[in-house]
Amino acid sequence: MDIKQYIESGILESYVLGGASSQEIREVECLSSIYPEIKTELSSIQDGMEKYVQTLAVSPPPQLKDKILAQIKNIKQAASTDESPLRIVKDESIKTNSNRKSNLYKIGLAASILLLVGLFAYQIKLSNDLSSTNNELAELKESNSNSTNQLIDSLNRIKQREQFLADASTNSFLLAGTEVSPESKVRVFWSKTSSEIVIIQDDLPRPTAENQYQLWGLVDGAPVSLGTLDKTELISEVRKISLDKVDAFAITLEKDGGSATPNLEQLFVIGNT
Amino acid sequence: MIETQTKDTNEILIAKIKEGDTESFSIIYDKYSDALYGLILKIVKQDDLAQDILQECFVKIWEKINTYEKGKGSLFTWMLNICRNKSIDSLRKTQRTYKGNESMKNDLSRPTSLEINPDTIGLRDILNNLSDEKRIIVEYLYFKGYTQQETSDELNIPLGTVKTRSRTAILELKDYFTLILASWISNNI
CATH class of the missing domain: 1.10.1740.10 (RNA polymerase sigma factor, region 2, helix turn helix motif)
Known part of the structure; x- marks a missing residue:
């Protein structure tokens, strides 16, 4: 250890002036007991301080001495302890303060981390929620779009049919019931110019699951199939037919899906054009 | 002796x-x-x-x-x-x-001359040789109870400077007391 350097560091002066930390106080007291040079220097500084303080001397009031002597008579002297009279007044308060600060800091840090973890977890949850909500929304959008398209389609078909039925070139033909079903009644709307028809089932018995009505056009005595009738929709859409000349329309009950030739025993309605 | x-x-x-x-x-x-x-x-x-x-x-x-x-x-x-x-x-x-009392802070920052026992003749001159900056350091450390760090913060002087100044101040004071002693002896004996 460089004693000269230690002496010149100013720590001994700091110690004597009371500006040393508790760590420095222990250090000076320990080293001065080991190194005579340090001890000598320290004593010399203390000596200087003592002499300096003597220049500040002011006599206290004379009665103070009596008060003090009277007081100490009732006070027992304490046994020797290691307590050092040298201490740093503010040192401890700073320490406690910094401990308190450090505790506060730790609590703050823990709280922050907790909050961060919480926020992170919440963020993940939100993200998951958002993703599933997005999926649902996409499905709903698609289904909504489908429904809308279907509605638009139906609306277009209804408009088309309305126009067709209102058109001057469209003629209406009544198909009346036969012996098989005298009460039955169907109307066929036919436009020769556009070769389109619409069928309205005014009164036909409900077909079973195995049966379906089929429309025929009779041209020169021969039946030509014009397609099957929908089982539930009693007013058909506008449909194209391949004939530009029809003598009569007839409807028979056929097997489900229709037949190539009509079953005349199950002829329900017929009407001439 | x-x-x-x-x-x-x-x-x-x-x-x-x-x-x-x-x-x-x-x-x-x-x-x-x-x-x-x-x-x-x-x-x-x-x-x-x-x-x-x-x-x-x-x-x-x-x-x-x-x-x-x-x-x-x-x-x-x-x-x-x-x-x-x-x-x-x-x-x-x-x-x-x-x-928070400002007047006290002002009092602290003003160089305070060290009070001299009037009985001790001729000391003021010697003490005045100790520069203001060193006196302030002694003042803060010893009479106001500041640590070196606090003195450094308060006076806005680097900690190292506080340390060297407090050392040279004491060294000068030591010489100064030798002089006092000499003058006291010459006056009283």
Whole structure:
């Protein structure tokens, strides 16, 4: 250890002036007991301080001495302890303060981390929620779009049919019931110019699951199939037919899906054009 | 010579005080009370308070005489420390009450001349040789109880500078006391 350097560091002066930390106080007291040079220097500084303080001397009031002597008579002297009279007044308060600060800091840090973890977890949850909500929304959008398209389609078909039925070139033909079903009644709307028809089932018995009505056009005595009738929709859409000349329309009950030739025993309605 | 005598006398007095001898304590009081009172007064600056503190300190000196270790310094140094610490404690209490008071801060930052015992003739000139900046350092460390770091913060001077200035201040003071001693001897003998 460089004693000269230690002496010149100013720590001994700091110690004597009371500006040393508790760590420095222990250090000076320990080293001065080991190194005579340090001890000598320290004593010399203390000596200087003592002499300096003597220049500040002011006599206290004379009665103070009596008060003090009277007081100490009732006070027992304490046994020797290691307590050092040298201490740093503010040192401890700073320490406690910094401990308190450090505790506060730790609590703050823990709280922050907790909050961060919480926020992170919440963020993940939100993200998951958002993703599933997005999926649902996409499905709903698609289904909504489908429904809308279907509605638009139906609306277009209804408009088309309305126009067709209102058109001057469209003629209406009544198909009346036969012996098989005298009460039955169907109307066929036919436009020769556009070769389109619409069928309205005014009164036909409900077909079973195995049966379906089929429309025929009779041209020169021969039946030509014009397609099957929908089982539930009693007013058909506008449909194209391949004939530009029809003598009569007839409807028979056929097997489900229709037949190539009509079953005349199950002829329900017929009407001439 | 005088030093050694004082030392020997003090050792005898201390031994007697430890036995509970109030007479010896009375001698110590007579010998040091002026210096200690002057120190306390310089720190707390109020007569009544300084008297209370001096009383407390002498009671403590009596009570704790067994904790005095001559290996750590003279009896006077030990007593100085007790008095200084009590005064600084008291000063801090009052300063806490006045915390934020600007006039006090102004008082702190103004270079305060060290008060001189009027009985000691010719000292002012020598003391004035100690530059203001060094005096302020001694003032803050010893009489206001600041740590070196606090002094550095308060005066806005680097910590290293505070350390070197406090050292040179003490070194100069040491020379200065040699001069005082010489002048005292020449005046009195």
